[in-house]
Structure formats: structure tokens, C-alpha cells
Amino acid sequence: MLAVLYATTLFVGAALLFLVQPLVGKLLLPLVGGTPGVWNTCMVFFQIVLLAGYLYAHRSTGRLGVRRQTVFHLLALATVVVSFKVAVAITGSPVAVVPSMLPDDQDSSFLMVIRLGLAVGVAVGVPFFVLSTTSPLLQRWFASTGHPAAKDPYFLYAASNAGSLLGLLAYPLVIEPRLTLYEQQWVFTGGVIGYVAMVVACSLTVIRKPATELKPTESLSPKPDRLRIVRWVMLAGLPSSLLLGVTTHVSTDLAPVPLLWVVPLALYLMSFILVFARWPDSVHRVVGRVTPMLLLFVVLTLLTNAAEPLAVVGMLHMLAFFGVCLVCHGELAKDRPPPEHLTAFYFWMSFGGVLGGLFNALVAPIVFASVGMVEYPLALLLAAAIRPRGDEQEAKLRFADVALVLVLLGLSVGLVLAVQHYVKMPTEPDSPDALVTRLLRGGLMFGIPGVAAFALVRKPARYALALGAILVASAFDTGHFGETLHKERNFFGVIRVTRDGKFIKLIHGTTLHGQQRADEPGPPRPMTYYHRRGPVGQVFDSLPPKPGRKVGVVGLGTGAVASYAKPGEEWTFYEIDPAVVRIARDTSYFRFLSECQGTCNVVLGDARRHLSRPDSGSYDVIILDGFCSDAIPVHLLTREAIALYVSKLKPNGIIALHVSNNHLDLPPLIRRLADDHDSKLVVRYCHDVPLETERDDGKTESQWMLLARTEADLAPILDREHASAKKSLVQWNEVPWEDGPIWRDDFANLLRVWKKRGKQD
Numbered sequence: 001m002l003a004v005l006y007a008t009t010l011f012v013g014a015a016l017l018f019l020v021q022p023l024v025g026k027l028l029l030p031l032v033g034g035t036p037g038v039w040n041t042c043m044v045f046f047q048i049v050l051l052a053g054y055l056y057a058h059r060s061t062g063r064l065g066v067r068r069q070t071v072f073h074l075l076a077l078a079t080v081v082v083s084f085k086v087a088v089a090i091t092g093s094p095v096a097v098v099p100s101m102l103p104d105d106q107d108s109s110f111l112m113v114i115r116l117g118l119a120v121g122v123a124v125g126v127p128f129f130v131l132s133t134t135s136p137l138l139q140r141w142f143a144s145t146g147h148p149a150a151k152d153p154y155f156l157y158a159a160s161n162a163g164s165l166l167g168l169l170a171y172p173l174v175i176e177p178r179l180t181l182y183e184q185q186w187v188f189t190g191g192v193i194g195y196v197a198m199v200v201a202c203s204l205t206v207i208r209k210p211a212t213e214l215k216p217t218e219s220l221s222p223k224p225d226r227l228r229i230v231r232w233v234m235l236a237g238l239p240s241s242l243l244l245g246v247t248t249h250v251s252t253d254l255a256p257v258p259l260l261w262v263v264p265l266a267l268y269l270m271s272f273i274l275v276f277a278r279w280p281d282s283v284h285r286v287v288g289r290v291t292p293m294l295l296l297f298v299v300l301t302l303l304t305n306a307a308e309p310l311a312v313v314g315m316l317h318m319l320a321f322f323g324v325c326l327v328c329h330g331e332l333a334k335d336r337p338p339p340e341h342l343t344a345f346y347f348w349m350s351f352g353g354v355l356g357g358l359f360n361a362l363v364a365p366i367v368f369a370s371v372g373m374v375e376y377p378l379a380l381l382l383a384a385a386i387r388p389r390g391d392e393q394e395a396k397l398r399f400a401d402v403a404l405v406l407v408l409l410g411l412s413v414g415l416v417l418a419v420q421h422y423v424k425m426p427t428e429p430d431s432p433d434a435l436v437t438r439l440l441r442g443g444l445m446f447g448i449p450g451v452a453a454f455a456l457v458r459k460p461a462r463y464a465l466a467l468g469a470i471l472v473a474s475a476f477d478t479g480h481f482g483e484t485l486h487k488e489r490n491f492f493g494v495i496r497v498t499r500d501g502k503f504i505k506l507i508h509g510t511t512l513h514g515q516q517r518a519d520e521p522g523p524p525r526p527m528t529y530y531h532r533r534g535p536v537g538q539v540f541d542s543l544p545p546k547p548g549r550k551v552g553v554v555g556l557g558t559g560a561v562a563s564y565a566k567p568g569e570e571w572t573f574y575e576i577d578p579a580v581v582r583i584a585r586d587t588s589y590f591r592f593l594s595e596c597q598g599t600c601n602v603v604l605g606d607a608r609r610h611l612s613r614p615d616s617g618s619y620d621v622i623i624l625d626g627f628c629s630d631a632i633p634v635h636l637l638t639r640e641a642i643a644l645y646v647s648k649l650k651p652n653g654i655i656a657l658h659v660s661n662n663h664l665d666l667p668p669l670i671r672r673l674a675d676d677h678d679s680k681l682v683v684r685y686c687h688d689v690p691l692e693t694e695r696d697d698g699k700t701e702s703q704w705m706l707l708a709r710t711e712a713d714l715a716p717i718l719d720r721e722h723a724s725a726k727k728s729l730v731q732w733n734e735v736p737w738e739d740g741p742i743w744r745d746d747f748a749n750l751l752r753v754w755k756k757r758g759k760q761d
Contacts, residue, residue: 002205003149003156006142009198010156011163013134016191018167019175020095020124020131021046023184026176027097027123029635030745032116033576033606041116043361047354049125053132054350057140058343066144070206073137076130077196083126084189093182094189097123127192135160136346138199141206143339154336158277165269172259172750181746221338224345228335232345233352235328238382240356243268245376246321248360249302250314252493252509259750264321271325275333284330288388291323292457295384299467300450302377303474304442324383331388365491372487372494377471385464401462405469412449412473419444420477445477446470485589492577497589503527503698504589506558506580513580514558515698516590523595526560529658529702533694535686536623536704538730539656540564542717546620552648554607554636555625555658558592559584565598572617573600574607574626608635611644618650625658634750637666638743642673646681646709654714655707665755668738670705676742681707682714684732706732 025042032038060069087096101119103112139153149155175184224232243264251260275284298320300306301313337345364375419441453466485504486497496507505515516524530536543549549569553561556575565571575581581602587594593602603610607626610616622645626636635641645655659666667685674681684706690699708714718732741749 002145002147003142005198005205006138006202007156007159009195009202010134010138010160011166012191012195012198013131013138014160014163015167015170016188016195017050017128017131017134018164019171019184019188019191020128022171022176023095023181023188024097024120024124026181026184026746026748027095028102028116028120029633030608030638030640031097031099032102033609033635038116041113042120044113044358045117045120046128047357049121049129050132051347051350051354053129054136054343054347056129057133057136058347061137061140061343066141067206067209070141070203073133074200074203076133077199080127080130080192080196084192093185095123095185131192131195134195134199136343138202139346140339140342141202143342145205145209151339153339153342154276154333155278158273161269161272161276165266165273168262168265168269172262177741177749177751179747180744221340224337224341229348232332232335232348233355235332235386236349236352237356237359238379238386239268239271239325239328240353241360241375242321242324242356242379242383244357244360245373245379246317248373248493249376250317263318267318267322268325271322271329275326275330279330279333281334284326284334284388287323287326287330291320291327292384292387292460292463293454294320294323295380296450296454296467299377299380299471300442300446303446303470303477306442320380324386327383327386327388331386334389365489369489370487372489381464381468381471384467385460387460397459397461401456401459402465404456405462405465408449408452408466409469409473411452412446412470413476415448416445416473416476446474449473486583486586488579490577490579492579495577495579495583497583506583506590512700514560514590516558516560516592517698524560524563524591526563526592527698528560528700529660529688529704530560530563531690531694531697531699533730534688534690534699534702535730535732536561536564536656539621539654539706539717542719543621544716549621550617550619550650551621551623552611552617552619553623553625555623556580556584556602557625558590559596559600560590560592561623561625562592562596562598562600565596565600567597569598571596571598571600572619573602574610575602575604576606576626578604608641608644611648616648618648618653620650620653622648622653622655623658624655634743634748635745637669637673638745638748639673639676640745642677642681642707646677646679646707649709652713653708654717657705657707658702659705660701660703661755663755664750664753666753667703667705667735668740669743669753670707671735671737672740672742674707675737679709681709682711683707683735684714684718685735686730686732688730705735 021042025039028038028042060072063069064072084094087094090096091098098119101115101122103115135157139156142156143150143153175187179187247261247264250264294316297316301316306313332349336342360375364373368374449470453463453470456466457463483499484496485499486495488495493509496505498505498507499518502517502519503515504518506513512528514530515527517527526532526537532541545566547568549566551565551569551571553571553573556573557580559573562571562573575584581604584590584593585602593600624636624645626633649655657670659670671683674683685703686705687701687703689701706714706717711718714732741747741752743749
């Protein structure tokens, strides 16, 4: 029963840790917007507090001894209850986000981080700190109980990670779809109170035990040396970095599917559960031999830009990541020290995890700003150099090995240059011939070097260098996106400006965010989903002339919609990514803003936060194009957000929403939001599929919705005779009613708006 009590307490504490993080993020989203600075600051805060909890467990146990530390920790538990009572007394809710503490847009980046960190600390700092001490502290307590399993308490770490896995899956699948944020706060609070009671029960098993424990200064085994600690840090840091790298690559470049980030994180936690629950050495060695082969295949998919078949490529990335986690975490489990050094072991593991996460989240976007997502392939190379101890391998790296790698580098560069010279890409980059040619080029460039690299697999360091040589050679390949004119990377991802045939394109990851014809003189014509023969073109062609018309646009892209501005009109764009603003203003790439006939202003920052200000103005037309990708900023599509947009509309004004999405069925949701509004808004929907000739002219498929206060406001657009006169194929239809949730700032059910199989519009 004692082991069950400790395992259950660890399980509950870990689950609560994974519940509170998305809860705080959801509370902050409508107040501070969805900028990466917010998410990165929250992530850094939680990682630092987690590390502080591990440090507290290590230092307090070492200085006080287990029994006195147990009594001391009861005081920390009392502060949790007091913090909840104070929060409820002041704000009425147990998780108190104080708006006055939140940063302003005028704050510097440093001040924003400080203020936001303080606000999160006030909201959940005390309970999160206490929860973060659970794993090392309770395992150390258990080791002193005299239980038959106390000599090796590390099996409890599997229970802790199982709780983390449950919390990870429970929030998006169970809690978020059913409970409001206010209800979630009380569920979290109730869970913490129950957790405190279980920790108190665990403490009694230590306090009542006879004083037979070791003194803090005594030890049965020597302390881990520095080399061993460095190894712990590296083995923990590499999977942590790889976790963020594979998540970014798969959810951005392969399939931007909502909630896909859950999969690699679940595999990460699953690896801890397996290796700390009596992981067999034979299985560990097999995984260590299979993983290098998986890493080679993953590197080849990166080199050839392979994304199809999506299920196979995605699974390949996940399997390789899972294999690396099993190898690294398995080595940690095999090298775990005796129980008296348990807290130190967990502290250095946590320290390595923090370093890996901080490297990807904060360091890499700055260091690799001009070269893209380098941290993911770099982590793959480091992973190729790690094998299970005791596995049969050749001797250490020698000069001959380095020479072989240099020969491989020369061969790879030569193949890349030769294939680019003799195998040309078709002029139409999206044609079937282009796909076949791209695969042929990739196979010729990297197939032979890949086989040669795998022949060197018996030496981990040599194998990693060989894969690195192929990746270096790939820098000479310019065939993925056409001619790259500009490339930069920030916290929003990698942005490229390319010239592909007759079009100059803006690409974020692998998603097209706008293009301009490079072979036409004069003012540029709007392309993609802003094409003149599309829904937006019909809207602006249909609106009657109005001197001084004001238009607000959420989402800038290339600024193509500015082509519809007329003299005397005032257009305001809201864009969250500064790199997009710089590129859209650079006339050597795109001229939509520079040749805008009206006045074009660009406001940098979260659109909803800026629109909430009293001085933000009012508009005749509001265009919402900030959620056309598959990463939906939910706070732009809530009841409160729709009310804000309507409040910014002038009389007879309209709202146009771009709702194209591969995975989420947004029109029924927006219909429900429109019906829910006080004045019951009028809604129309258009799914525009371009003709083949229109595709050649740069038009893309898109889905749009119109919202207005009355039918009369939409009458100029819905006039069928007008549409016929313009020879337009655009048709605006009513949206059938479908029962479902209404998103609010305190509630959003993403799963209920997932597209049903076979439903595409």
C-alpha cells in the first residue's frame, strides 16, 4: 500500500503540472494576444520554476536530512492553500491573472518578459513550484521508508511521467471541450488540495519512522563526478531540443494540424515511462541499433523536402524521435545513482531539459536567423553519435575516418552541382512532372551519399560526421523553392521570398502566403485568394463609391488586398510578424503597399489587442485573414472577438472572413457566433474554386464569409444581376445551421469543429 500511495501522489502531481500550463495560456490569450514572446516567456517561466523545484528538493534534503526536510516541506504545502484563499478573496477566482501587471505594447522586450513573468508568478507561481518538487522529493522520501522497493525508488518516475501523459491528453481531449476557464480553475484548485492531502499522508510515513536515516553529510557512495554530471545533462538536453525541433518541423512543414504537437510530447513522456520501469538491456541494444537507420531516413527526407506520403513521412520522423528518446533516457536510467544522490540526479536531468528547450525556443531563432531551422538537423546529427554503452562498436575516431568523411563531402557536393546542371526543373513547379523531377533529383543527389554514410555506421562519431557532410552539401541545392531571394527566421518561423517561374512568392514554412507576378509592368494585380475574379474582388467591385472609406485588415501577407484601395481611402493593416511587414514594404519583392492608391498604415502587434483600444477607430470594411492557416488563433474567433469587430463597424459596414482550412470546419461556428450576437448578424458563405486558366494566373482556392448587421448592408454584393454583369462565378450562399459550441474567451472546443470525413467545404 505504501508504494501505491507514493505512486498515486506522484501521478496526480505530474498530471496537475500539465494541466496548469495550458490553463494559464488560455487565460492570458485574450489579454495579451498570441505573440510568440508571450508563449516563450510562459515556457521559460515554467521551466525555470520546475528547475527551482528540483534544486529545492536537492538542497533542502541534503542540508536538513529527509525527516527534518519533510517537516519543513509541510510549511510549503500550507503556502499553497493560503495562496488560493488570498486569490479568491481578492479576485474571486483561485488563479488570479492581474491585468494591471500585464505588459503593454510600448514596453521593451526585456520589460515585457519581466512583467509577464511576474504576472504568471502571481497567478500560479506558488502551486506550480510545490508541484514541481514532487518527483525528486517523494522518491527520496520513499527511499528512506524501509520498504522492500526503497533501494531502487526510480520505478516511481514511471508513475510520474504517466501522470504527465494523462494531463497532456486530458486537457485538449476532455477538460477544454467540456469546462469553461472558470470551472477549469476550480478543477485545478481541487486537484491541488487533494494532492496536498496525499503529500501530507506521504510525509507521515517518514516522520513516524524511527530516526535511522543517514546524516546529511554522510554517504554510502561517492558523489557523481563532473564528467558523469555533464553526461546526464547532455543525455537529457538532446531529447528536449529534438522534441521542439520535430514538433516545429512536423506541425509546420509537413502537416499544420491542430493538436499535432501532442504526439511528440506524448512519445517523449512515454520513453521515460518505459525506461524507468525495468527497461530490458536486450531491448535497449536493439533500439540503439535501429535508431541510426531511422535517423538516416529522416535526414534524407529533409534533404529531398519529402512530404508525401504524409502518413509515412510523419511516422518516420516520430519513430526516429522516439528511438532517440529511448536511447538517451535509457542511458540515463541505466546510469542512475544510489538513492542518496537521487535529488542531484533529477536536478541535473531537469537542467539538461531546460537547456535543450531554451536553446530551441530562445537561442536558435537569434543565432540561426539567416539560415532557417538548423537546430532540428543539428540535433539529429548529435543523436547519431549516441549509442548504448556496451554496444559493440569499432575503435575511436581516427584520421582515416575524417578523411573518409571529407571524401564523402566532396562526392556529395559534386553530385548536387552536377544534377542541378543536367536535370532541370520544369517551368511549372506544381505540375506532376515537377514532382517526379524533384524526387529524381533528390535521389541522384543524396541517395548514393546516404548509402555511403550508412556504411560508416559502426563508429557513431564518424557516422554523425558523414550525415553532417551530406547536410552541408545540401546547401548547394536550390531546387526546393525555386530561386531564394530572401530568407529569415524569427520566433514566428522561417520566411522565404522566392522566384518560381513568373511569380515572386512569400512562403512561411511550406505555406504560400501571397505572390506577385514578376513578368507584368505597372501596378501589381492581387493574386491567390485575393484575385480580382474571386470573392474579395467581387466585394470591392460591388461596394458603391464612398469618399473616405476606412478599411481594417487583420493579417498583412504581401499586402495584395491593398490593390483594391482607391484614392482618399484609409487602410489599416494589423500584422503580428515584423518580418512580414519588412518584406511587404520592400519594393524589390512586392509593390502592393508602395503602389496603394489610398493611405496604407501598418500596425505591428496582436490585432485584437489593438482593436480593443478606444482610439483604434471604426471601419466600413473589416477583413479578417489572421486565421487562414491551420494554426487557429482561437481568441480571434470568440463571442467577445466578434462583438469587438461589430463595435468597430460603421453603419452599413461589413466583415469579410477568410476561413480556408484543411482540418477545421469554421463556417458553422461563425454562423453560430453571428446568431449569438445581440443583433443577430447576417451571414453568407462562398467556396471559390478557380478555373484552370485562373490557376495559371495565380488564383487559388479559398473560402470566405461575410457578416453584416442587416441584409441591406450586403445587398450590393448579393445582387445576382450585378454579379452576372461582371461575369463572376462567385456565389454567396446561406450557411446551414449546425448545432455545436459557441467559442468564448473562457471556452473553446476545437475538436467539435473538426471536419468530418468527406466534408471539404
